[in-house]
Amino acid sequence: MKVDEYAIPVISPDVEIVPFDKTTYLVLQHLYKHQLRISSQLYRVLELVDGRRNLHEIASELNKETHLIEPNGLLELLYTGRLTQCGVIQTSNPVAPRVSTSYLKLRLTLIKSRHIMPLARLCSFLFTPRFFYISGGLMLIGLGWAFLHFVNFRSFSVLIGSNSVNSFSIAFLYGMFYLSTLLHELGHASACRRFGATPGDIGFGFYLVMPVFYADVSDAWRVPAPQRVIIDLAGLYMEILLCTVLCGVFLLYGNIALLYMCLILLLRTYGNLNPFLRMDGYWALADALGRPNLRQDSIRKLLSCWHWLRKREASPFQKLSDYLLFLYALCSQLMIVALLTTVLFFNTKSVLLLPSLVWSIGVKIIRSYPDINLTWLYTAILELIPPILFYVLLINFLAKPARELSKLLQSFLVGKSKATPIPS
Numbered sequence: 001m002k003v004d005e006y007a008i009p010v011i012s013p014d015v016e017i018v019p020f021d022k023t024t025y026l027v028l029q030h031l032y033k034h035q036l037r038i039s040s041q042l043y044r045v046l047e048l049v050d051g052r053r054n055l056h057e058i059a060s061e062l063n064k065e066t067h068l069i070e071p072n073g074l075l076e077l078l079y080t081g082r083l084t085q086c087g088v089i090q091t092s093n094p095v096a097p098r099v100s101t102s103y104l105k106l107r108l109t110l111i112k113s114r115h116i117m118p119l120a121r122l123c124s125f126l127f128t129p130r131f132f133y134i135s136g137g138l139m140l141i142g143l144g145w146a147f148l149h150f151v152n153f154r155s156f157s158v159l160i161g162s163n164s165v166n167s168f169s170i171a172f173l174y175g176m177f178y179l180s181t182l183l184h185e186l187g188h189a190s191a192c193r194r195f196g197a198t199p200g201d202i203g204f205g206f207y208l209v210m211p212v213f214y215a216d217v218s219d220a221w222r223v224p225a226p227q228r229v230i231i232d233l234a235g236l237y238m239e240i241l242l243c244t245v246l247c248g249v250f251l252l253y254g255n256i257a258l259l260y261m262c263l264i265l266l267l268r269t270y271g272n273l274n275p276f277l278r279m280d281g282y283w284a285l286a287d288a289l290g291r292p293n294l295r296q297d298s299i300r301k302l303l304s305c306w307h308w309l310r311k312r313e314a315s316p317f318q319k320l321s322d323y324l325l326f327l328y329a330l331c332s333q334l335m336i337v338a339l340l341t342t343v344l345f346f347n348t349k350s351v352l353l354l355p356s357l358v359w360s361i362g363v364k365i366i367r368s369y370p371d372i373n374l375t376w377l378y379t380a381i382l383e384l385i386p387p388i389l390f391y392v393l394l395i396n397f398l399a400k401p402a403r404e405l406s407k408l409l410q411s412f413l414v415g416k417s418k419a420t421p422i423p424s
Helices: 040-048 055-064 071-079 113-127 129-150 167-194 218-222 225-253 256-272 280-289 294-309 320-346 348-352 354-368 374-417
Strands: 015-019 024-029 034-039 104-111 202-207 210-215
Touching: 024 040, 024 218, 034 040, 040 055, 040 071, 055 071, 104 113, 104 210, 113 129, 113 167, 113 225, 129 225, 129 256, 167 202, 167 210, 167 225, 167 256, 218 225, 225 256, 225 280, 280 294, 280 320, 294 320, 320 348, 320 374, 348 354, 348 374, 354 374
Parallel strands: none
Antiparallel strands: 015 024, 024 034, 104 202, 202 210
16 A cells, blocks of 8 residues: 555544553554554554544644654554554555464353353442452451461361261362352453453363463453452452352351361462462562563563673663562572472373373273273373473473574574685
8 A cells, every 4th residue: 555645544443542551552453353552652643643634744743742753754653564554544455353372272162241241240349449459358357367266277187077078068169169260250250340341251271281261351451550450359359259158157057168168269269379370360460560461571581681691781670670570580480490390300200201101091092982981081181281281381481592592593693604704
């Protein structure tokens, strides 16, 4: 598409621009599912793109506000970059829909968003900021009091040796587990609804090799960071609310199995706060720090430190947030190394002989079909999880350094090929 400085740019009707933080904005292309984070200066440019002004008039208006830009520079900004590629500025060029790069694999929708909305609307009052933090704090204090008074943490015999922990109690525990999972995802959807974002579907998928449930809250990027933190923690809040109800029933009827359920659910809640895996704790920390791409930013910080040590860049430590990001990156990488070491130490044989293990299990399944022993199958799957997790983590851990090493090798070879030959 050929344009000149008198062309009139038009923003696509499918585009919405919302504040992201104090200095940036989020451009949402709803038709092609693209999202762009832009500066306040570019936001001002898009404000002037009203379908009436041409490029020359927009440049003149910007120059009055000391945003010095030539019409040709404005043409390049609006028509040759991401704004056109993502369908923000209307052109005759085709726009490719956004390709999902979700960290969740094999996703399966379980509940459509239209079925979630009535329940989300009903529960949304829980996520008024003041009520959310005060009630959440009080529930945690109450649960802490109950555990300190009724649970002997030195011995699980208080929990599993009780006559009340029978087969019905175990079945009830599994029922509460799935109920808490549903409430967890409903919490995310309800908090989205509370702050004006549209909750998506609830579904099932795999993160690394772990089966997980998820709630699509991608529309939450439109709300301010403090409200996104509440959306991130809303699932944990609903689990704590369920535990509080179970604890209240325990205080009324004295069934210790209920307190056991609370303990199991809260341990899972604690695991969800892990800031190094893409769970609720990670997203809450990312939004609190104003780093939507926290993992990528932390890896870049490590690489910039490496370049700084090699005297190729200026110091990457200019403010406190730089030190915090470096500390997070370091802890994240150390956690992955520790996890890899632990899995390898306790599962050395299955890690080293994974292909043979997969082959033997596959052969046994084929030979015994259709009379497969489900208990054996369940045990076999559990045996496969640690080695598969090891290799998935190892590949993810080495991928970025491998790309960086490839770039260094490439630059070295290019530099060597351009070297002046020594005359004979």
